[in-house]
Amino acid sequence: MSACLRLCTAASCRSRGATELLEHCRKALASDQAQLRVKEVGCLGPCSDGPLLAIDPTDRLLSLQEVNGSDLETSLAEALQRGNDATGLKQWQPSGSRELSPDEPFLNLQRRLVLGRCGVVDPESLADALAAGAWQQLPRVLEQNDPPAVIEIVRRSGLRGRGGAGYPTGLKWATVAAMPGSQKVVVCNADEGDPGAFMDRTLMEGDPHTLLEGMAIAAFAVGAQQGFIYVRAEYPLAIERLRTAISAAEQQGWLGRGIGGSGFSFEIELRVGAGAYVCGEETALIHSIEGRRGVPRPRPPYPAEHGVFGLPTLINNVETFGNIPALLELGVEAYGTGTKVFSLTGHVQRSGVLEVPMGTSLRTIVETMGGGAPQGRQIKAVQTGGPSGGCVPASALDSPVDYDSLKALGTIMGSGGMVVLDDTTNMVDIAAFFIAFSREESCGKCIPCRSGTVQLEMLLRKLLERRGQVADLEQLEALCHTVADASLCGLGQSAPKPVLSTLRHFRGDYLALLPAAEVQR
Amino acid sequence: MSVCTLRINDHDLAVPLGTTLLQAARQAGIHIPTLCFLEGLSAVAACRLCLVELEGSDRLMAACVTAAAEGMRVHTDTPRLREIRRTVIELLFTEGNHVCAVCVANGHCELQNLAVEVGMDHSRLPYRFPQRGVDLSHAQYGLDHNRCILCTRCVRVCDEVEGAHVWDVGWRGEHCQIISGLGEPWGDVNACTHCGKCVEVCPTGALFHKTDTSEEKQGHPERLQALMHARTHQQWNP
Ligand SMILES: Cc1cc2nc3c(=O)[nH]c(=O)nc-3n(C[C@H](O)[C@H](O)[C@H](O)COP(=O)(O)O)c2cc1C
Ligand code: SF4
Ligand code: SF4
Ligand code: SF4
Ligand code: FES
Numbered sequence: 001m002s003a004c005l006r007l008c009t010a011a012s013c014r015s016r017g018a019t020e021l022l023e024h025c026r027k028a029l030a031s032d033q034a035q036l037r038v039k040e041v042g043c044l045g046p047c048s049d050g051p052l053l054a055i056d057p058t059d060r061l062l063s064l065q066e067v068n069g070s071d072l073e074t075s076l077a078e079a080l081q082r083g084n085d086a087t088g089l090k091q092w093q094p095s096g097s098r099e100l101s102p103d104e105p106f107l108n109l110q111r112r113l114v115l116g117r118c119g120v121v122d123p124e125s126l127a128d129a130l131a132a133g134a135w136q137q138l139p140r141v142l143e144q145n146d147p148p149a150v151i152e153i154v155r156r157s158g159l160r161g162r163g164g165a166g167y168p169t170g171l172k173w174a175t176v177a178a179m180p181g182s183q184k185v186v187v188c189n190a191d192e193g194d195p196g197a198f199m200d201r202t203l204m205e206g207d208p209h210t211l212l213e214g215m216a217i218a219a220f221a222v223g224a225q226q227g228f229i230y231v232r233a234e235y236p237l238a239i240e241r242l243r244t245a246i247s248a249a250e251q252q253g254w255l256g257r258g259i260g261g262s263g264f265s266f267e268i269e270l271r272v273g274a275g276a277y278v279c280g281e282e283t284a285l286i287h288s289i290e291g292r293r294g295v296p297r298p299r300p301p302y303p304a305e306h307g308v309f310g311l312p313t314l315i316n317n318v319e320t321f322g323n324i325p326a327l328l329e330l331g332v333e334a335y336g337t338g339t340k341v342f343s344l345t346g347h348v349q350r351s352g353v354l355e356v357p358m359g360t361s362l363r364t365i366v367e368t369m370g371g372g373a374p375q376g377r378q379i380k381a382v383q384t385g386g387p388s389g390g391c392v393p394a395s396a397l398d399s400p401v402d403y404d405s406l407k408a409l410g411t412i413m414g415s416g417g418m419v420v421l422d423d424t425t426n427m428v429d430i431a432a433f434f435i436a437f438s439r440e441e442s443c444g445k446c447i448p449c450r451s452g453t454v455q456l457e458m459l460l461r462k463l464l465e466r467r468g469q470v471a472d473l474e475q476l477e478a479l480c481h482t483v484a485d486a487s488l489c490g491l492g493q494s495a496p497k498p499v500l501s502t503l504r505h506f507r508g509d510y511l512a513l514l515p516a517a518e519v520q521r
Numbered sequence: 522m523s524v525c526t527l528r529i530n531d532h533d534l535a536v537p538l539g540t541t542l543l544q545a546a547r548q549a550g551i552h553i554p555t556l557c558f559l560e561g562l563s564a565v566a567a568c569r570l571c572l573v574e575l576e577g578s579d580r581l582m583a584a585c586v587t588a589a590a591e592g593m594r595v596h597t598d599t600p601r602l603r604e605i606r607r608t609v610i611e612l613l614f615t616e617g618n619h620v621c622a623v624c625v626a627n628g629h630c631e632l633q634n635l636a637v638e639v640g641m642d643h644s645r646l647p648y649r650f651p652q653r654g655v656d657l658s659h660a661q662y663g664l665d666h667n668r669c670i671l672c673t674r675c676v677r678v679c680d681e682v683e684g685a686h687v688w689d690v691g692w693r694g695e696h697c698q699i700i701s702g703l704g705e706p707w708g709d710v711n712a713c714t715h716c717g718k719c720v721e722v723c724p725t726g727a728l729f730h731k732t733d734t735s736e737e738k739q740g741h742p743e744r745l746q747a748l749m750h751a752r753t754h755q756q757w758n759p
Contacts, residue, residue, distance in 0.1 A: 297566075441694070444671065445565070446566075446569055447613055450697065452612055454649070458647065479646075485605060487569070
């Protein structure tokens with residue numbers, strides 16, 4: 001690999017001034033004879049150390065957090081004059097920068113399958129993506145021309161949907177493939193509305209071609225010709241990079257008509273959603289794509305049978321599609337149990353995006369990789385699954401992260417948002433935060449959710465303001481069950497989960513808010 | 522026509538495939554409370570009053586949209602369902618301003634009847650007393666948002682039967698409101714044909730004839746059903 005600077009300009013590093021640093025790098029390189037290239041890349045992982053810069057071919061990773069832009073420019077220019085050796089770029093370390101060792105657990109405990117090219121390739125360059133191995137699986141699949149075989153691989157891999165519900169992906173593909181009719185649709189759910197989640201954004205901003213290739217393979221497998229990516233308007237950079245990637249892939253003949261010289265045609269359209277959490281629910285998403293009010297409807301009929309414009313429709317999450325090229329490249333054996341991407345935030349020393357083997361323990365992620373709670377603090381809980389999820393108490397940190405273990409703890413894997421909470425946190429506050437979110441985002445169609453979430457929040461506020469009685473706690477619990485049982489869609493059905501989960505694991509936080517005399521009884 | 526057999530409470534029945542659990546129950550004389558459902562309009566499963574339990578499943582199903590299937594064992598009146606129905610009715614009362622004593626529909630209101638049916642003598646949850654408006658801009662009819670329960674029957678009847686699509690739902694969550702036209706006063710919406718269908722199917726006193734005073738409004742869903750029957754079977758003489 002030739003010498004190259006890779007600067008992360010994805011949302012997080014960008015918010016810390018990466019674009020300004022990019023300009024300084026470019027200026028330093030302008031007078032360079034060695035033709036060193038600086039390229040914008042997607043997320044390199046440990047966002048809290050950003051802006052991050054990687055240097056090829058040595059793969060050194062620098063945190064530029066304390067670096068002044070013009071200092072960077074002069075020191076880079078000087079290093080380049082000294083050449084690419086021990087005195088020059090190879091050892092270059094601008095003042096204020098910090099080098100992250102490749103042996104740091106945050107980096108070396110990852111297994112990057114979905115994010116394999118994220119942070120490596122320039123997301124705006126198809127040539128770069130091709131050189132790094134993008135668009136190699138689709139032609140193989142087209143050549144073999146055996147859609148059921150593709151579905152069989154997906155089924156055997158055990159891949160489950162990464163959008164939250166964890167439905168077996170192979171089964172979903174097989175269902176859509178088995179639907180009659182020659183017109184079908186593939187939809188990528190890129191709505192990612194959970195607070196604290198930014199995995200899907202990371203892939204779209206960092207390596208859009210992997211998503212597009214995964215979708216194209218899925219379309220071929222199920223027999224679809226039309227694709228939609230439903231992405232929220234709050235993700236302007238992801239939208240821009242997807243647009244660029246789609247048109248580049250079209251020009252190269254990987255999307256459009258007669259792909260790769262075969263009879264297979266597949267077009268992808270972007271649909272930009274206004275940013276309502278409920279539009280991530282698949283039936284609401286379908287309505288929104290059709291230009292109608294984004295409101296869920298009862299299922300069945302499932303999208304596989306009656307989806308966008310009434311056609312059989314496959315809906316998968318960004319990360320689910322992102323797994324497909326790696327799975328086909330590795331084969332079922334080497335793919336193993338697969339990976340899960342998490343966005344780690346909250347009270348941890350190091351936050352960012354990480355991809356770990358499925359089944360890694362929470363402790364490994366939060367303490368070993370994330371460095372644990374801030375100085376002098378202890379971890380109290382880890383919130384997973386966002387507003388549909390719950391909290392894992394510190395005592396259960398040794399549980400592996402997989403669908404079933406988290407479910408047994410009363411939470412869900414969800415899409416991968418992971419918020420660490422230390423001992424300064426009042427869990428009733430956390431429950432109230434998520435209920436307020438669900439109340440705010442309820443579509444209002446069904447009564448238990450529309451009105452129940454308001455009452456749940458009022459009860460929690462009453463407790464937090466120390467106006468509550470034991471009877472309020474009982475009512476809170478009963479209402480949680482009613483809202484969960486009676487709501488029409490997943491939003492209302494899981495909205496009470498953060499309350500129920502904190503009641504289960506942190507009842508003490510609730511009792512502490514009641515008059516002492518009452519609790520004694 | 523294929524038929525399936527199922528059991529609802531202690532009734533064994535055989536119904537044509539495609540029959541909903543609500544239709545099946547009604548055929549067997551079993552009463553399931555409903556609010557958003559109205560024969561003749563599409564089902565939206567929004568009020569959640571018709572939820573039933575299926576043996577072997579923890580998930581409750583809305584009878585108005587769930588198709589009967591072979592061997593199903595359905596329960597329509599369990600303690601769990603009774604608690605949900607009462608809570609749903611309470612939630613409806615707390616989120617609006619239902620002052621029955623001065624309402625045009627007092628005595629003929631589906632919401633009021635359901636409150637009696639589920640045994641709601643008071644709400645265990647606090648009333649919220651929202652600030653809501655009244656639209657009297659239409660020459661013949663009025664809309665009192667205080668009494669609207671967002672069942673969307675008016676939306677569906679105007680769209681699906683009258684074909685005028687005057688009504689829609691605006692905003693989200695607790696801020697949801699029925700809106701006419703593009704959020705204009707009802708009287709300014711040219712699409713309205715003044716047919717009165719929305720008023721006839723409204724289960725509460727939210728939509729009313731301006732000439733009605735308290736206790737005078739009677740809903741007339743049967744007129745919708747007669748019309749739908751006539752359209753379907755091309756029989757226009759009753
Ligand atoms: C309220 C709500 C919001 C959701 N938001 C998302 C989302 O942002 N992204 C996503 O992929 N799935 C979301 N889901 C799950 C989707 O409805 C659906 O299950 C998923 O996209 C299927 O893809 P998968 O099988 O690949 O997970 C949401 C579900 C609910 C009920
Ligand atoms: S559960 Fe909430 S979001 Fe879902 S349909 Fe009902 S009101 Fe809408
Ligand atoms: S009177 Fe008729 S046309 Fe006018 S809003 Fe009501 S149903 Fe629609
Ligand atoms: S106005 Fe009447 S019919 Fe329309 S949504 Fe409100 S309660 Fe239902
Ligand atoms: S009647 Fe079935 S949900 Fe309202």
